[in-house]
Amino acid sequence: xxxxxxxxxxxxxxxxxxxxxxxxxxxxxxxxxxxxxxxxxxxxxxxxxxxxxxxxxxxxxxxxxxxxxxxxxxxxxxxxxxxxxxxxxxxxxxxxxxxxxxxxxxxxxxxxxxxxxxxxxxxxxxxxxxxxxxxxxxxxxxxxxxxxxxxxxxxxxxxxxxxxxxxxxxxxxxxxxxxxxxxxxxxxxxxxxxxxxxxxxxxxxxxxxxxxxxxxxxxxxxxxxxxxxxxxxxxxxxxxxxxxxxxx
Ligand code: HPA
Numbered sequence: 607x608x609x610x611x612x613x614x615x616x617x618x619x620x621x622x623x624x625x626x627x628x629x630x631x632x633x634x635x636x637x638x639x640x641x642x643x644x645x646x647x648x649x650x651x652x653x654x655x656x657x658x659x660x661x662x663x664x665x666x667x668x669x670x671x672x673x674x675x676x677x678x679x680x681x682x683x684x685x686x687x688x689x690x691x692x693x694x695x696x697x698x699x700x701x702x703x704x705x706x707x708x709x710x711x712x713x714x715x716x717x718x719x720x721x722x723x724x725x726x727x728x729x730x731x732x733x734x735x736x737x738x739x740x741x742x743x744x745x746x747x748x749x750x751x752x753x754x755x756x757x758x759x760x761x762x763x764x765x766x767x768x769x770x771x772x773x774x775x776x777x778x779x780x781x782x783x784x785x786x787x788x789x790x791x792x793x794x795x796x797x798x799x800x801x802x803x804x805x806x807x808x809x810x811x812x813x814x815x816x817x818x819x820x821x822x823x824x825x826x827x828x829x830x831x832x833x834x835x836x837x838x839x840x841x842x843x844x845x846x847x848x849x850x851x852x853x854x
Contacts, residue, residue, distance in 0.1 A: 607643075608850055609652035609682035610843055611673070613689040613790055615810075615832035617655045621840050622646050630676040634717070635669055637676035649847040652680050656687075656790060665767045665789035671717050674797040684741055684804045684852055687795075688839055690832060691762065691788040692815035692823075694776055698786045700831055702755045703839070704809045705745055706762040709736045710782060711792040713766045718793035720800045729800075736795050738804035745806055748846045754838055760785035762809060764792035773817025787815050804852075808842075810835040 612619065622644040629640045639659040641652055654677055657663045677685060691704070698704050711718075721729045749756045763779045765771060767789035771779070779787055786809050798805035812831040813823050 607650060607652055607681045607683055608847055608852075609654065609677050609680075609685045611654050611656050611677075611685060611687040611794070613656050613687070614661070615690055615812075615829075615836040616688050616839065617657065617659050617661050619646065619653055619840050619843070621844050622651070622653055625650070628676070628680045630679050632672045632675040632679070634671040634675060637673045638663055638668055641676050641680040643680065646847045647844040651847050652677060652682050666713070666716060668790065670793050670797055671720055674794065674801055674803070675720070678801050678803060682803055684738070684850075685798055685806075686741070686745065686843065686846070687791075687805065687807045689788045689790055689807065689809050690812045690828070691786040691809040692770070692776075692813050693786055693811040694763070694780050694815045694818065695760075695785045697757050697760055698811045699755075700811050700814060701835060702757055702811045703749065703835075704757045704760045704786050704811060705742055705749065706786065706791075706807050706809060707735070707737060707742065707759040708761040709764060709791050709795055710761060710784060711764050712779075713764050713792050716793055718796060720797060731796070731800050733796055733799055736799065737806045741804045741806040744850055745808065745846065748842060748849060752842055752845070754842065762791045762807065763787040765789055770823055771816045776815045776817050786811060808839065810839060
């Protein structure tokens with residue numbers, strides 16, 4: 607079943623008709639919220655609020671391992687993860703949706719693997735291409751059909767937060783080749799890979815990253831972009847759920 611992980615600004619999908627809430631306890635504890643199974647335009651999907659419902663968990667407090675295991679247990683066979691990001695390069699102006707094709711992990715101290723049982727065989731999972739190509743292509747088709755500003759590809763920088771970056775940090779990320787910056791892409795993406803669940807990210811640019819505009823970054827500015835942007839994302843995901851078939 608197709609699953610969505612909602613980030614900042616997407617704690618609930620108003621267009622999702624509830625079927626069941628799965629309260630799942632994993633070997634790593636409880637996920638951020640119950641996994642919601644529901645119907646989106648007649649299609650059965652799963653939804654998980656990454657930061658909890660209500661939104662209470664900071665990016666470094668999210669139990670990513672429990673979240674991914676809970677989604678797997680609930681029957682997720684593909685995951686589209688939605689997140690709010692800062693825009694670094696001209697490819698990522700505020701209000702744009704970006705479909706990243708690469709990621710660099712700058713986080714630290716997070717539980718970032720499911721393979722940490724000393725009794726289990728050693729596994730180094732391939733992560734050269736962190737996002738599932740077929741799922742990205744399906745999302746691209748949907749984005750092309752929608753009247754939205756979007757960008758195919760880009761490198762997502764996963765930072766630790768919860769503070770925003772310094773201008774020097776953003777300049778460094780840009781030199782590293784990053785286009786957008788967020789706080790939750792890792793270890794979420796790699797855990798999906800470890801579980802062999804196709805995973806793709808849909809990032810809404812909600813502010814120019816630090817040093818990329820002449821003014822201070824305010825929550826009010828971010829919230830205004832999120833308000834309109836996430837409404838479009840909900841519509842896009844409903845259309846996507848209707849057209850998506852995992853066999854393609
Ligand atoms: N930096 C990191 N994470 C973010 C930002 C940002 O500028 N905006 C939204 N999430």
